[in-house]
Amino acid sequence: MEEKRFPEFKSDLCAYCGACVAVCPVLALDLKETKLFLDKNKCIKCMSCTKICPVGALK
Amino acid sequence: MNLEKEWDVIVVGGGPAGLRTAIKCAEKKLKVLLLEKDQELGSPVRCGEGLGIGWFNRLGIKPKPEFAVHPINGAVLYAPSGKELVVRFDKISGYIIERRMFEKFLAREAASKGARIIAKTTVTDVIKEGEQIIGVKAVHAGEEFELKSKIVVAADGVESVISRKAGLNTTNNLYHVDSGFQYEMAGIDFKHPDLISLYFSNKYARRGYLWIFPKGKDYANVGVGILGSDEKTAKKYLDDWLETQPGLKKGSKIVVNAGCIPVGGFLEKMTLNGLIIVGDAAHQVNPIHGGGMGIAMEAADVASEIIAEAIEKKDFSDKFLSKYTSRWYEKRGNKLKDILKKRKMLEEVSDKDFEVLVNSLNGEDVLKIAHGDLIDSAKTITKKLIKNPKLVTLMVKYLK
Ligand SMILES: Cc1cc2nc3c(=O)[nH]c(=O)nc-3n(C[C@H](O)[C@H](O)[C@H](O)COP(=O)(O)OP(=O)(O)OC[C@H]3O[C@@H](n4cnc5c(N)ncnc54)[C@H](O)[C@@H]3O)c2cc1C
Numbered sequence: 001m002e003e004k005r006f007p008e009f010k011s012d013l014c015a016y017c018g019a020c021v022a023v024c025p026v027l028a029l030d031l032k033e034t035k036l037f038l039d040k041n042k043c044i045k046c047m048s049c050t051k052i053c054p055v056g057a058l059k
Numbered sequence: 060m061n062l063e064k065e066w067d068v069i070v071v072g073g074g075p076a077g078l079r080t081a082i083k084c085a086e087k088k089l090k091v092l093l094l095e096k097d098q099e100l101g102s103p104v105r106c107g108e109g110l111g112i113g114w115f116n117r118l119g120i121k122p123k124p125e126f127a128v129h130p131i132n133g134a135v136l137y138a139p140s141g142k143e144l145v146v147r148f149d150k151i152s153g154y155i156i157e158r159r160m161f162e163k164f165l166a167r168e169a170a171s172k173g174a175r176i177i178a179k180t181t182v183t184d185v186i187k188e189g190e191q192i193i194g195v196k197a198v199h200a201g202e203e204f205e206l207k208s209k210i211v212v213a214a215d216g217v218e219s220v221i222s223r224k225a226g227l228n229t230t231n232n233l234y235h236v237d238s239g240f241q242y243e244m245a246g247i248d249f250k251h252p253d254l255i256s257l258y259f260s261n262k263y264a265r266r267g268y269l270w271i272f273p274k275g276k277d278y279a280n281v282g283v284g285i286l287g288s289d290e291k292t293a294k295k296y297l298d299d300w301l302e303t304q305p306g307l308k309k310g311s312k313i314v315v316n317a318g319c320i321p322v323g324g325f326l327e328k329m330t331l332n333g334l335i336i337v338g339d340a341a342h343q344v345n346p347i348h349g350g351g352m353g354i355a356m357e358a359a360d361v362a363s364e365i366i367a368e369a370i371e372k373k374d375f376s377d378k379f380l381s382k383y384t385s386r387w388y389e390k391r392g393n394k395l396k397d398i399l400k401k402r403k404m405l406e407e408v409s410d411k412d413f414e415v416l417v418n419s420l421n422g423e424d425v426l427k428i429a430h431g432d433l434i435d436s437a438k439t440i441t442k443k444l445i446k447n448p449k450l451v452t453l454m455v456k457y458l459k
Contacts, residue, residue: 015240015315015316015317016103017103017105017316017317017318017319018105018216018217018218018318018319019217019236019238019317019318019319021218021220022217022218022219022230022231022236022319022321023230023231023232023233023236023287023319024230025230027220027223027224031218032181033096033097033098048233051233051287051288051289051290052233052236052238052287052288052319053238053292054238054239054240054292054293054294054317054318054319055240055292055293055294055317056292056294056295
């Protein structure tokens, strides 16, 4: 099985739509206007945010 | 911040759900404050901006030219082969609106009725006294402050952070959420500027559809919504499809917008002690076409009725407020649950079978299926079945 990792964020692709926040089960993501923060203490590496992201900014 | 500290109602979020709640609470003479995190209401837009005429009528909103920018007379459905099924009415069936203007229109109405609205103010958490929510923490231009209210309305959209912080799990499940991407395009050619165009294809929009929502004869919102868990991004689906559409591909992209749509993860519980959730935050969206504006505003009307009753009776308990949940399901939620069942059937339809369907149904049948209940749809389809044996095979395949 692939080793679990944190999602990788590419800010230049981000459209700041909040889709990732909507699916994050542990509220580890915080969108403040045009900044996205990932709290690595909360993140459970489920990768839901990478799947929903409409533009591939989270991988 | 120079703002009164105690309110009857604090609404979090200035989209259609929050603004309509503010209007209705103000009409009922309640002291209502709405806080919106963005610096401009109505922006950024995350929406195809289509609103059916039924919603204007039910909600008593006049389609003013300042926001209802383009009338629509129906829809055209495209099968994967390109074959079209036109459903055209002899009167206006809806409008493509300009959300930027619509939200401002609603905000002006709320303000003139006595609601207070403050932009660029993020609600960061709720304040609790034991199990009772009694207000919010907020930040405006770097300044933090606390405000009290009898009831907090979480109308914070699909992100739905406030309800979750308050203790209600509204996280969107990847299966019940669509990933959406859209360009507002100008200088394009498309066939039916008086209709919305919907394209179905598993290749270019898995469990969803592509759309052209016209704002003029060479100007439209062009977008796609797909299953949230799809590995391929919504943007990639749209870009790939545009390559196949010469009339669109050559156009200008004047706005880029993305977003996700809660299509069917309905909540059993939409209240807590002192809290009511409305709109996308409560996943109140049509599970087939993803429209949520009308539903959000209707839910806001139900919520404000209950809020007014609660304030009159001085009862802000979850038990009292939960009347909102049952009333909403009676009025709308149960219908949406039926629509969700239909979507589950549609999801199974392959591109090839879709061709058979489009070839055997006409525009009127589609209307019956879209608007009627499951029984009506079944009747329509059964009649067709008798005429087209190929459909029988399909029914057996999908309705087992
Ligand atoms: C690509 C796409 C296309 C769509 N097309 C259509 C369509 O054609 N027709 C249709 O009817 N619907 C459509 N929808 C759905 C529609 O946009 C939503 O259902 C509708 O906007 C829901 O309204 P709302 O008020 O609940 O949420 P929103 O409109 O999302 O408003 C929520 C507001 O709350 C604010 N907010 C969030 N958190 C906080 C906080 N902590 N503090 C303060 N403010 C906060 C946000 O900034 C936002 O302004 C589409 C959606 C997408 C993504």
